[in-house]
Amino acid sequence: MITLYDMGPSSFPESMGGSPHVRKVIFTLNYKSLPFKITTLHFDSIEPTAKSLNAPPTTTKPDGSPKYTVPFIHDTRTGKSISDSFLIAEYLDKTYPDTPAVVPKGTGTLQLVFTDVVQRKMMCLMPVLMPKYEEWCSEELIESRRKVYGEVLKPPKISEEEERAVWESGRKTFGELAAAYVHSGNSVFVMGGDRPVFADFVVASMVVAIKVMFGEESEEWRDVVGWNEGRIGRLVEKVLGYPKVEV
Structure with missing residues (x-):
């Protein structure tokens, strides 16, 4: 099972996501017909949740320390956690090769x-x-x-x-x-x-x-x-x- 982490709660429909970056992953998962669930997090819950799942930081704060952001996913099938919408797309292509690729080789x-x-x-x-x-x-x-x-x-x-x-x-x-x-x-x-x-x-x-x-x-x-x-x-x-x- 794939769990996708988003910001929330908000009035945005779950199918759309509260962040455009999360939305990219939702659209990718839908296109690949991969089942998933969405878990929403408050801003102050993003870092501790990501760390608990070993999801990598996506950037750095002004002081140089790691910064954790949504989206990130956790895939119970492989036990892996992936951060950043593009890296998630690449991971899904590699891990589920029977689904249509969204990052074809060389692109x-x-x-x-x-x-x-x-x-x-x-x-x-x-x-x-x-x-x-x-x-x-x-x-x-x-x-x-x-x-x-x-x-x-x-x-x-x-x-x-x-x-x-x-x-x-x-x-x-x-x-x-x-x-x-x-x-x-x-x-x-x-x-x-x-x-x-x-x-x-x-x-x-x-x-x-x-x-x-x-x-x-x-x-x-x-x-x-x-x-x-x-x-x-x-x-x-x-x-x-x-x-x-x-x-």
Whole structure:
């Protein structure tokens, strides 16, 4: 049994995850049809839980000490714990070779570069996403964040004009991703064809938060589905079509 660790509790549906990085793993597991369960942790429970499972740190704190973050998984079949969404994807490819690979041989570096580009582009939407994100987090989750990181400044309010400018920036920024799909033809997947790779789950994990937080019928989401000549909306629809295997 695979257990995936996420932040929580929150108002985010379990099938979506409370973190875009966790979402990448959820989408990967769904695509591979691997059964799993999700366990949510407060911010102050992440490090001790990871250490108890021998899940490695993912980065370092400003003082140089190890920093533990979600997602990480524990697989009772192998007894192994893996941290970082990309490393988890590679582990699942290797450990469950009968499932479709999401990091085909020779594509790892390219996918990591693409992932970095997408995550940087997504930053332009933070002024409209962060206030919404705060609304979806439970008070106990926010309080646990205070214990670990201290008081976090609330995102400043922006005017309607500034909001429109942010969304327009997002549209233009994601339009620039079209160059990455130059060889994929009409496929919604970055490598073409009918099979996604990890990089596709990265894109979907970022933008699906807009659908969840603003609502499927919202003006914001109706606009986003048309980004990149409609590819973004079709990609999300395709990725969300891979069902979770019930435990």
